[in-house]
Amino acid sequence: MILGHTMRLYFKLIGIRVRAQMQYRLSFWVDLAGTGLATGVEFLTLAAVFGRFGSIGGWSLGEVAFLYGLVETAFATMDMIFSGFDPDFFSQQVRRGTFDQMLLRPVSLPLQIFASEFLLRRIGRMAQGLAVWGFSLTLTHIAWTPAKLLYLPVVTVSTVAFFGGLFVAGAALCFYTVQSIEAVNIFTYGGTYMLSYPMHIYDEWFRRFFIYIVPSALLVYYPALFFLDKPDPLGLPSFAPFLAPLAGFGTLLAAFALWWVGVRRYTSTGT
């Protein structure tokens, strides 16, 4: 009942944002194509030079494209849905005092932040990610089973949740510094770059950090091993590829817990 009302309100508010962005139709499409190009060149460059090398850490171009496609699609989806929590955007809200206004309204706080921004142009990056993902499927000939077909959307949604957790945690930091933290960029933008390549090319301490502390490897690399029927060169238990939902939603929940602590401690900047 209340959930239904919340969702109706959310979609109404998002609908307004979307309509506003579509007012300048040409600008919107140019922006969309520009974003697609700007993010797509990364994979195009790799594909262009790959012929000289043949493989990376024993993985073919198609297999790397699977990682890249999953990461980019999930990140871009998150970037759109969690636009309001983007530390760059959210820190402005705090500094300008718009966040204070939200605290006064009798509507759920996360709902207001989710509805405060919704950047439709992220679809450009999403389309680019999906294109590379599709390209990987034509090259890798995955042996599809019902389990894989069922697990693929679960992994994608979990990865969206994981990246969302990073944004929410970054937004939580805004309460303490009133400045957006560039360190968060290391985990978000740096993270997508890192996860586009097989984890075993990195040093052990590096990999450990991204399995046990920030569990990003459990979201992308391990599930990819399952889909591509590859052995685990790092020797984690055989259930490791199936920890993605736990790691993804666990990160998101932990981040929201941190964020609420920030909200309770928050004293306005006075602007």
Next chain:
Amino acid sequence: MLATYAALARLAFQRYLAYRTANLAGLATNAFFGALRAYILIALFGAQTHVAGYSVQGAVTYTGLTQMLLAYLPLYGWWELMLTIQTGEIAADLSRPVDFFLYWLAQDVGRAACQFVMRGLPILALYALFYSLALPPTPWHAAAFVVSLVLALLVSFAWRFLVSLSAFWTPDARGVGRTAWTVAIVLSGFMMPVAFFPPWAEALMRLTPFPSLINTEVEIYLGIVGGPALLGALAGQLFWFLALAALSRLVLAAGVKKLVIQGG
């Protein structure tokens, strides 16, 4: 006159010096990306020792040099001049008793010097801590590398100046800018050395001014070019600076002629 430009450069240097925390945070991101790029190139080489004139050590050094130059050349974008056209501030700048192109160039030299010291050198120092970097094979290469760094800044500035002028004609100049910076990032050899691309792509890239931004310095530093070709590489950079600067002046003249500023 020279003293005016020197003062402009010095002021820009000091202005950029003010962003200390931002510099530090940017440095951490640069270093992280640098480490990833080194991992990726080492893994791509795998068992191969040499690819297209690059050794593994050369490839790691390449990532260090490119990360060092990222802020110096601002490859990720530059909006200062474009903003002054969009806001109309340019009217005041045009009426100053200095050459408009040199007015901006002097300030960009100050900016570049500051970012080279604050962002570039620390990255190189971090690299030297973690990797055994290649050194230029001869003192001549080292000297040519320094000259090449300066020329690269000039080419980069002329390109950024030219792209910014698009704001005279279109309200969507930011989109033009974003596309232009992306093109430069790929074709300059920032993402991957130009020599790694398929021969046809490499040949096309070398016809553009963009390898003069990054690839030329790297090839000089690593000794991939030497002898007469070394002078040719420097001459190529100089040519592109002069060509883009001449084009910029033409476009600027056309833009100013069209410009109407509302009096206030």
